[in-house]
Amino acid sequence: MTQNNRQILLVSRPEGAASVENFRLVETPLAPLGQGQLRVRNHFLSLDPYMRGRMNDSKSYAAPQPLDEVMIGGTVGEVVESLNPKFKAGDKVVGMLGWQDFGTSDGTGLHVVDTTHVPLSAYLGPVGMPGVTAWYGLNRIIAPKAGETVVVSAASGAVGSVVGQLAKRAGCRAVGIAGGPEKCRYVVETLGFDACVDYKAGHLYQDLKAATPNGVDGYFENVGGEVLDATLARMNAFGRIALCGMIANYDGKPLPLKYPGLMLTQRLLVQGFIVSEHLEVWPQALAELGALVAQKQLVYRETVAEGLESAPAAFLGMLKGQNFGKQLVKLI
Structure with missing residues (x-):
């Protein structure tokens, strides 16, 4: 009997905010494998902010x-x-x-992983x-030195939580920015950041100033908008900013910077990056991160x-920030 595969397709482009109407769930029969192919039963799907940009038909670092067609996304699963x-x-x-429930592949881009000491889902986080992404932005762009202050936006998320913990391991003062008191408590009490600023509290700059009495030397940016404006105003001379995401701009009109001149007066290094363009660092980064997770020295939440x-x-x-840590979908 032919088995069906459930898939979610992108069927329309968002006009403004994305909605569930942009997607459709379909069922298609699984064709027999061709020579050199394999079939994977996906166990977890990864949901990531970059996917929102790919939904638009606009100029970007990757094709829309x-x-x-099946919505793009990272997966972990078992070869069946x-x-x-x-x-x-x-x-x-x-x-x-x-x-989708099942993926059919010629093996390109697939990697076998060891789940003896690292849970399968962690390979999506x-x-x-x-x-x-966290490892590259911190180590290759911010290049932290012991005693410096590193600020991380979206600090309770899948990327930001790793940035702050690695910054602490490098001897830095780690300051997170997150939405709501519960997330800020988690960032400080569980992840081990030195401080966390709640951007929803209404006095972002004042709170960030209090949390960074010696200014900011490195900033890992996931959000943009007013969060970037506030942190720019706290940057020290020769500070480094790793631009990873600008989620504040994804669903609406781009928000102009209020203080772009600070990049000149403070002689800042501002570097955007796409981690898939730096495959040369993946083996080293994954080895270090895998060892930390296996030894329970790197905390994460799903x-x-x-x-x-x-x-x-x-x-x-x-x-909209409703998740806590890495957002996954469990399929089996």
């Missing part, structure tokens, strides 16, 4: 997500059938098989793309939605 000599049934793999059909709503909730 095509309409009427293989005609590819590099993979065997039972292998656990990480890749980009998208929002601290030991995956978010973790490497928000897990159940079932493929929950992915669109979970994705939209993540864009």
Whole structure:
């Protein structure tokens, strides 16, 4: 009997804020494997802010997500059938098989992972793309020195939480920016940051100034908007800013900087980056991050939605900050 594959397609471009109407759940029969192919039963889907940018048909660092095709996204799962000599049934793999129950691949971009000491889902978080993003932005752009102050926006999220913990390991004062008192408590009490500023409290700059009495030497930016404005105003001379995400601009009109002149007067290094363009660092970063997770020296948290059909709503909730830590969808 032919087995069906459930998939979520992007069927329209958002006009303003994204909505569940931009997606459609479909069922398609699974075709027999061709020579060199393998089939993966996805266990977890990764939901990440970059996906919102890919929904637009506009100039960016990557091509837009095509309409009427499976929504792009990272996955971890188990090989259930293989005609590819590099993979065997039972292998656990990480890749980009998208929002669907089953992925069929020729093996390109798939990597076998070891779940002996690292949970499978962690390969979509601290030991995956978010973790490497944090590692690269901190170590290669901010390049922290002991005693410096490093600020991280979206500090309770999948990327920001790793940045702050690595900054602490480098001997820095780590200051997070997060939304709400619960997230700020988690950032300080569980992740070990020195301080956390609640941007929803209404006095962002004043609170950030109090948390950074010696100014800011390094800033890892996930948000943009007023958070970037406030932190720019606290930057020390020769500070470094790693631009990872600008989620404040994803659903609306771009927000202009209030104080762009500070980049000149403070002689700042401001570097945007896309971690997939720096594959040369992935082995080192993943080895270090995997060891820290296995030794329980790197804390992470997951928000897990159940079932493929929950992915669109979970994705939209993540864009509004409703998740806590890494947002995943559990399929099995």
